[in-house]
Amino acid sequence: MASLVPSLGQLVSDATCLFKKLFNDEAPKIAACAPGRVNLIGDHTDYNQGYVLPMALSLVTVVVGSASSGQEAIIVTASELADEPKKVDLSLPNEGFPSFPGLPHWANYLRGIMHHYRALPLPGFRAVVVSSVPLGSGLSSSASLEVAFYTFLQQLRPAPVPAAAKHPHNMMLPPPRFTFDDGDKVAKAIACQQAEHTHAGVPCGIMDQLVSVLGMEGHALLIDCRSLESIPVPLSDPGLVFLITNSNVKHSLASSEYALRRGQCEKAASILGKPSLRDATVNDLEGVLQPIQANFGQKMDYFLNKSPDNRRPHIDSKHFWSTIKSRAQLDDVTYRRASHVIGEICRTLKAAESFKNGSFQEFGKIMVESHNSLRDLYEVSCKDLDDLVCAAMEVEGVFGSRMTGGGFGGCTITLLKADAIHRTIQNIQERYSGTPTFYIATPSEGARVLNLS
Numbered sequence: 001m002a003s004l005v006p007s008l009g010q011l012v013s014d015a016t017c018l019f020k021k022l023f024n025d026e027a028p029k030i031a032a033c034a035p036g037r038v039n040l041i042g043d044h045t046d047y048n049q050g051y052v053l054p055m056a057l058s059l060v061t062v063v064v065g066s067a068s069s070g071q072e073a074i075i076v077t078a079s080e081l082a083d084e085p086k087k088v089d090l091s092l093p094n095e096g097f098p099s100f101p102g103l104p105h106w107a108n109y110l111r112g113i114m115h116h117y118r119a120l121p122l123p124g125f126r127a128v129v130v131s132s133v134p135l136g137s138g139l140s141s142s143a144s145l146e147v148a149f150y151t152f153l154q155q156l157r158p159a160p161v162p163a164a165a166k167h168p169h170n171m172m173l174p175p176p177r178f179t180f181d182d183g184d185k186v187a188k189a190i191a192c193q194q195a196e197h198t199h200a201g202v203p204c205g206i207m208d209q210l211v212s213v214l215g216m217e218g219h220a221l222l223i224d225c226r227s228l229e230s231i232p233v234p235l236s237d238p239g240l241v242f243l244i245t246n247s248n249v250k251h252s253l254a255s256s257e258y259a260l261r262r263g264q265c266e267k268a269a270s271i272l273g274k275p276s277l278r279d280a281t282v283n284d285l286e287g288v289l290q291p292i293q294a295n296f297g298q299k300m301d302y303f304l305n306k307s308p309d310n311r312r313p314h315i316d317s318k319h320f321w322s323t324i325k326s327r328a329q330l331d332d333v334t335y336r337r338a339s340h341v342i343g344e345i346c347r348t349l350k351a352a353e354s355f356k357n358g359s360f361q362e363f364g365k366i367m368v369e370s371h372n373s374l375r376d377l378y379e380v381s382c383k384d385l386d387d388l389v390c391a392a393m394e395v396e397g398v399f400g401s402r403m404t405g406g407g408f409g410g411c412t413i414t415l416l417k418a419d420a421i422h423r424t425i426q427n428i429q430e431r432y433s434g435t436p437t438f439y440i441a442t443p444s445e446g447a448r449v450l451n452l453s
């Protein structure tokens, strides 16, 4: 059976009860929520400025609270899995007194949001966080926490909208301090991503925050992580289901390997002479090899005096030596990392097109290609995820399955016929050695303000 997801109403009610219990029976005055997400295809492409195809989920983080007269920012999480203490008093950020990361770790996401919030200064407040997004499972509880908290802060201090305060979509610039919130949703996602970089120490791409802000009911979003534009892709066929299978394992390698992969991609782009791997093609990648092979043969023939017509072959020696140099730098691992990213960007576009055309077989085939590439070229899968994909693919009515998210544990996503759901879950339960959890992925709305009355 797929897990029952607590309704939004239930989460708000739980958060409200906890708030009253903690704060003298006062009722919270404002509330906001933001969803977790699952990525259908396009993994490890966002930080290479490529394409991704995520959907926002009905799993959400809810923040309820009220402004208070003092300078305290007291926040409590109900999450069992967050590190202790669950209640923190964070100092309000001020010009010249930026907030720094510290302990507990979970509060760094909030410190980061307060630091990058675009309409400082903030009043004091009290808040309670409740979430149905499983923590650390690759469904982006972190982005849902960041975006829900940001949306909460926006209600705490509704801001005027001067035209001049628009944030440039440039991650290299420092966050604007003491400006006004113009309501720009993309700028909000960027501020949340920055919070994760600077305060949680995770150099994530923009996908999680963007889909948590912009998610649309009944749709996935094809996001161009360079222009930050997104195109809604309808997922409304009642005969189809996307099934999330949580392996319930997370290997400790995940964060160090993630940073390593980012570095390898940057190295590959620089060797290929491209600003990012988004700009590189398969020909660019293979082209690094081919001239070397061709030139090398030619050069050898020349040295060995084997030119067929006894004429000196034309060799552009500058190009020859520079490609030899590039190839020497593009070691096998870097080559394979680049090969995954370049292939995955193309697969994501092809998959979105297939879904729009109703070619679900094709979409499923591309999902499996993506999994194999993540497993063999990018090396971010693990036995648990491979076993889950194999078990799903054995079932009639399954179109495709793949690991999703950063890897080294977390979840798989499977596209199947709605009438194949029970036998798919059953087969996975029988074949998988761990204890999986299942969710039906319901494409849902992005962050929103909730009415408490």
Ligand code: ADP
Binding pocket: 061, 077, 078, 079, 081, 082, 083, 105, 106, 107, 109, 129, 130, 131, 134, 135, 136, 137, 138, 139, 140, 141, 142, 143, 145
């Ligand atoms: P994912 O985003 O895939 O769930 P991450 O490792 O990126 O996994 O983020 C998980 C971390 O985010 C948790 O360990 C915790 O620090 C923080 N977090 C997420 N949701 C909550 C929450 N509701 N309460 C407290 N901390 C949370």
Ligand code: MG
Binding pocket: 140, 141, 142, 143, 208
């Ligand atoms: Mg995360």
